[in-house]
Amino acid sequence: MTATVFLTAVALAGCSEESGPTPGPASTAATSGPPGPVTGSVWVADEDGNSLTVLDAATDEVVTTVTGVDSPHNVQVGRDGATVYTVSGDDRVIEIDPATYAVRAVAPTGAAPAHVIDAPNGKVYVTDAGNGTVSVFATPGLQPAGRIELGGMPHGLRPAAGGSVIVVADTAAGVVHVIDPAADRAIGAVPVGAAPAQVAVTGDGRFAYAGTTEPAAVVKVDLAARLVVGAAPVPAAPVQLYLSPDEKTVVSADQGTRQQPGSTLSVIDTAEMTIRGAVGTGAGPHGVVIDPSGTRAWVTNTYDDTVSVVDLPSLSVVATVPVGERPNGVSFSPRSPAVAGSRTQLPLPTSTTPGHGTDEGAEREHSDEHGP
Numbered sequence: 001m002t003a004t005v006f007l008t009a010v011a012l013a014g015c016s017e018e019s020g021p022t023p024g025p026a027s028t029a030a031t032s033g034p035p036g037p038v039t040g041s042v043w044v045a046d047e048d049g050n051s052l053t054v055l056d057a058a059t060d061e062v063v064t065t066v067t068g069v070d071s072p073h074n075v076q077v078g079r080d081g082a083t084v085y086t087v088s089g090d091d092r093v094i095e096i097d098p099a100t101y102a103v104r105a106v107a108p109t110g111a112a113p114a115h116v117i118d119a120p121n122g123k124v125y126v127t128d129a130g131n132g133t134v135s136v137f138a139t140p141g142l143q144p145a146g147r148i149e150l151g152g153m154p155h156g157l158r159p160a161a162g163g164s165v166i167v168v169a170d171t172a173a174g175v176v177h178v179i180d181p182a183a184d185r186a187i188g189a190v191p192v193g194a195a196p197a198q199v200a201v202t203g204d205g206r207f208a209y210a211g212t213t214e215p216a217a218v219v220k221v222d223l224a225a226r227l228v229v230g231a232a233p234v235p236a237a238p239v240q241l242y243l244s245p246d247e248k249t250v251v252s253a254d255q256g257t258r259q260q261p262g263s264t265l266s267v268i269d270t271a272e273m274t275i276r277g278a279v280g281t282g283a284g285p286h287g288v289v290i291d292p293s294g295t296r297a298w299v300t301n302t303y304d305d306t307v308s309v310v311d312l313p314s315l316s317v318v319a320t321v322p323v324g325e326r327p328n329g330v331s332f333s334p335r336s337p338a339v340a341g342s343r344t345q346l347p348l349p350t351s352t353t354p355g356h357g358t359d360e361g362a363e364r365e366h367s368d369e370h371g372p
Contacts, residue, residue: 038291041098041337042298043084044307045072045287046324052086053307053323054098054337055298057291060309060319063337066101068348069094074115074287074329081335083140085124087113093126093135094348095142099338106349107142109135114155115198115329120163121181127154127168134168136184146184150177156198156240160205165223167208169196176210178223190226192219200241200250209250209270211238218252218266220273230273236262240287240329244312245294249276253285253299261303265310277315281308287330300327 041063042055052066052075071089077098078085084096087109093116095105110128113135117125123145124137134148134157152173159166159181166179175189176199193212200209208221216237220230236256243250250270256262265279265288282301290297290312297310305327309319 038293038296039334039336040081040291041333041335042289042307043075043077043098043331043333044298044300044323044327045075045086045329046305046326047071047073047089047328048326049305049324051324052084053327055307055321055323056337057296057298057332058336060321062321062323064101064340065324066096072329073113075331076116076118076329077331077333078118079120081333083118084331084333085116085118087116087126089113093124093137093142095140098333098335101338101340103348104140105142107137107144110147115157117157117159117166119159119166119181120161123181123184125157125159125166125179125181127157129153129155129171134179148179148184148186150186155196158199158201160201161203162205164205165201167199167201167223169199169210171195171197174212176208176221188223188226190221190223190228192221192228193217195237197238198240200243202243202247207270209241209243211241211252213237216254218250218268218273220270232266232268232273232275234266234268234275235264235278236260238266239285242288242290242297243270244290245292251288251290251297253281253288255284255286255302258284258303265297265299265308267312267315279308279310279315279317281310281317282306282320286328289330289332291332292334298330298332300330302326302328 040057044053054064072086075086084098109126110133111130114127114129126135132151136146138145152170154168155171157168168177178188180187192210194214196210217231217233219228222229234254236254238252239255240253250268252266254262254264261284267277269276282304284303285299286302287300299308307321308317311318
């Protein structure tokens with residue numbers, strides 16, 4: 001059963017309520033194979049659809065479309081699967097209960113929030129691309145807990161699973177920043193090349209991987225030595241990366257640009273930094289996530305509004321799922337998706353910041369005219 005959940009803004013006294021955005025398509029997989037080998041749910045941030053699409057990982061079907069979140073670029077399932085976080089283009093981060101699709105908390109961020117993570121230390125970190133900072137929140141409830149000054153334009157970020165570091169891709173400075181989450185301060189930066197948008201980090205915090213645009217490549221960074229120690233060329237400018245559970249493989253969503261869109265998920269051997277294979281996707285592969293078994297990947301195709309479901313052992317696409325407009329971030333939950341009513345209005349407090357999304361004219365990952 002397909003359902004649509006509307007997250008509508010509550011108007012303040014004396015202000016009129018704005019009309020809700022048009023939901024993205026909530027249809028089943030257009031092209032599909034047999035049911036997947038994994039169970040769980042996949043959350044997709046539909047940035048231009050002002051929505052979050054929820055997929056059933058076992059059936060490759062859309063279960064629910066949550067609308068009313070302003071320009072969500074990124075979505076992140078919490079480490080226990082019991083919470084979902086998303087950034088909003090009106091400079092906020094939102095905490096959602098995936099069992100009920102209720103809003104648990106909303107907090108202001110810095111300008112143009114890009115990505116959000118739930119770190120092993122129990123805090124939530126949001127990159128503020130518009131003012132060069134990372135906002136820190138205590139959980140539950142998204143209580144403000146500080147701000148880390150980085151400069152540049154911080155975008156994607158990921159923690160080491162062991163909790164030793166958080167690594168941030170800086171699209172403007174061409175570096176990856178290293179944050180000590182125990183002190184919530186920056187402890188270093190490593191030049192990696194042009195416009196890195198996202199990173200992948202090994203569990204022990206020894207290595208990070210980042211995508212660069214000129215040339216289009218995925219680089220390997222020794223975080224202790226603060227050096228790039230390897231690089232693998234890819235067919236088009238990469239955006240998001242994701243490590244396999246055994247850390248022997250990193251996959252790269254090679255988005256390219258709107259004028260010259262990419263259409264591959266590159267599969268890279270992390271020891272040799274060589275291309276092991278590639279999978280054809282839709283136009284402009286942007287976000288990617290792998291399930292904990294390492295058998296399935298989900299890739300958002302930002303230029304054709306679909307998600308490619310990839311069987312990693314065979315390197316083949318087993319389903320193509322229509323989602324909302326301009327899908328970007330994607331996150332996997334081990335919990336099966338909750339079924340919602342056909343229309344459930346869940347209020348968000350009205351923001352005092354006009355919705356603007358991210359700074360698309362300057363930021364590579366968001367821009368259609370100035371990069372992927």
